[in-house]
Amino acid sequence: MLPGRRHLQPLWATCSRTLVLTVLLGGLYRGSFPFQVVCTREDVYQSFKLLGFLDVKNVPCARESVLYGSLGSLVVGLGHFLATSRVRRSCDFAVGGFICTMLGYWFYCRYNLAQQKIRQRMLKEGMRNKMLFEGSSFDPEKKQTGNERSNS
Amino acid sequence: MANHSQLGFQDASSPIMEELVEFHDHALMVALAICSLVLYLLTLMLMEKLSSNTVDAQEIELIWTILPAIVLVLLALPSLQILYMMDEVNEPDLTLKAIGHQWYWTYEYTDFKDLSFDSYMTPTMDLPQGHFRLLEVDHRMVVPMESPIRMIITADDVLHSWAVPTLGVKTDAIPGRLNQTSFITTRPGVFYGQCSEICGANHSFMPIVVESTPLKYFEAWSSLLSS
Numbered sequence: 001m002l003p004g005r006r007h008l009q010p011l012w013a014t015c016s017r018t019l020v021l022t023v024l025l026g027g028l029y030r031g032s033f034p035f036q037v038v039c040t041r042e043d044v045y046q047s048f049k050l051l052g053f054l055d056v057k058n059v060p061c062a063r064e065s066v067l068y069g070s071l072g073s074l075v076v077g078l079g080h081f082l083a084t085s086r087v088r089r090s091c092d093f094a095v096g097g098f099i100c101t102m103l104g105y106w107f108y109c110r111y112n113l114a115q116q117k118i119r120q121r122m123l124k125e126g127m128r129n130k131m132l133f134e135g136s137s138f139d140p141e142k143k144q145t146g147n148e149r150s151n152s
Numbered sequence: 153m154a155n156h157s158q159l160g161f162q163d164a165s166s167p168i169m170e171e172l173v174e175f176h177d178h179a180l181m182v183a184l185a186i187c188s189l190v191l192y193l194l195t196l197m198l199m200e201k202l203s204s205n206t207v208d209a210q211e212i213e214l215i216w217t218i219l220p221a222i223v224l225v226l227l228a229l230p231s232l233q234i235l236y237m238m239d240e241v242n243e244p245d246l247t248l249k250a251i252g253h254q255w256y257w258t259y260e261y262t263d264f265k266d267l268s269f270d271s272y273m274t275p276t277m278d279l280p281q282g283h284f285r286l287l288e289v290d291h292r293m294v295v296p297m298e299s300p301i302r303m304i305i306t307a308d309d310v311l312h313s314w315a316v317p318t319l320g321v322k323t324d325a326i327p328g329r330l331n332q333t334s335f336i337t338t339r340p341g342v343f344y345g346q347c348s349e350i351c352g353a354n355h356s357f358m359p360i361v362v363e364s365t366p367l368k369y370f371e372a373w374s375s376l377l378s379s
Contacts, residue, residue, distance in 0.1 A: 047160075054184050055160065059177045066184075095192045099185045106181050111175070 043098035065102045074103025153287060153344040154317070156197055162318045165343055165364070166335045167266040169320030171234050182226055223256030236368035242333055246295065252305075252325035252347070255354035273357050276278045286356065288346045293365040296370040297337045305331045310352065316345035324349060337364035 048057040057064040077094025081087065133139045154162055166172040181340070248258040253270075260269035274288040295301050305314045307325035315322035316335075323333045345360035365373070 051187055053185060054180045059180070062177065062181065065181065091192075095189065099189060103181070103185055106178075110178070 060113055061106060064109060065106040068105045069098045069102025073098030076101075153284060164320065165318040165337055165339060167338065168238055168335065169318060170232070170338075171237060173322050175230050175234055177261055178230060182223060189312045204324060208265070242300050242334065245299040247302045248293070248295070248302065249304045250293070250304070250314050250325070250360075252307035252311050252351070252358075253370065254315065254352050255347075255358040255359060257293075257360060258292075258308075258312070261374065265374065267378050269377070271361070272360050280300065283342065287346070287359045287361070289361045291360055292342070292361040294363045294365060294370055294373050295337060296363040296367045297340050300336050301335060302332060302334045305333065306330075311349045312351050313348035313349040313359075314345070314360060315349060316343050316360055319345075319362070321345075322348055337362070340364050340366060 013068045046057060049055050050062075050066065054062060056066055073094045077090050080093040081090035084090070120130030130139075130141075134141075160175050161169075161176065164173050246261075247263055249258075249262070250261070251258040256273070257271045259269060259271060269291045269292045270294065271289045273286065274290055275281070275286050279285060279288060303314070303321070305324070305325045306325045306329060307327045309327060311327075312323055312325040313322060319333050319337065320333045321333055323331045325331070341364055343362045343364065345362070347355055347358045347360070349355075351358075
């Protein structure tokens with residue numbers, strides 16, 4: 001074997017892995033091929049299960065996490081390869097980048113979602129209280145107007 | 153109720169079930185990360201030559217000790233949060249008793265009036281069109297929506313279990329013991345469950361149906377039933 005050819009096999013393997021991953025992620029982005037699409041209600045509800053268990057279509061933040069994770073993996077892996085020309089180590093960094101970016105965005109997105117839910121609940125409670133207490137002595141707007149009048 | 157071939161959770165109808173669904177999503181995301189890593193390492197191992205030259209592996213041993221500890225912390229913290237949330241005592245508006253028999257449930261509303269009734273499964277031959285087979289009952293347990301409800305669950309003969317998946321409730325009914333659980337229904341509707349502890353020949357034929365209605369309809373129903 002020629003000295004320079006030792007690196008071609010892992011490089012080819014890396015390229016083929018990248019190609020397969022791109023096709024699969026393209027399917028994830030499009031939401032169809034080649035993953036399992038299951039219709040559990042007539043034509044309204046479809047699930048798209050990554051690795052057979054994570055429904056990225058219906059779990060909030062899941063799809064974005066996986067896509068951002070893939071982008072992060074590409075950036076980190078490619079960047080490391082361009083900087084060091086080490087294929088194997090770049091693949092390791094790519095996988096690490098995928099996991100860290102995916103989990104990092106997941107926590108960020110879920111935190112924002114939790115805050116949004118709290119705000120929605122407060123809004124719902126406020127709307128209900130407004131309807132219940134409008135015009136009565138418990139009406140907070142009445143109290144506020146009363147304070148403004150006494151201050152002026 | 154569950155649709156045919158449904159594997160996942162039903163839509164949540166109580167705050168605890170919403171938290172449980174979110175935790176389940178979080179756990180699956182962590183599982184996806186771990187599976188991706190394992191898949192990658194498996195692929196690597198399949199392409200490597202086997203070698204017996206390794207005598208010292210301090211770094212990898214450190215990694216495979218610390219990483220699982222981090223994963224466990226990521227899973228344990230939200231899990232414990234929900235566990236303590238489920239045990240909160242939040243001054244219920246209503247206390248109901250559910251008593252399991254072979255093979256029906258008895259519900260008692262004894263807070264204001266002495267109200268008690270049995271809930272038998274509607275036989276398939278008597279089922280009106282459009283109703284659900286093996287899930288409908290002759291008398292539903294009606295509760296006011298958006299009110300904290302305390303359930304006291306026991307049994308009269310053998311072990312049963314009072315379970316309603318959409319409310320995130322499953323509590324064993326044990327003869328001679330009172331088990332307590334609580335829930336709040338976030339929306340009106342009819343919620344189905346089934347006995348979840350083997351209790352004899354008709355264990356699969358003693359369903360639970362909870363009907364959540366606005367307070368004024370609940371008051372009208374309880375007045376009608378007690379009169």
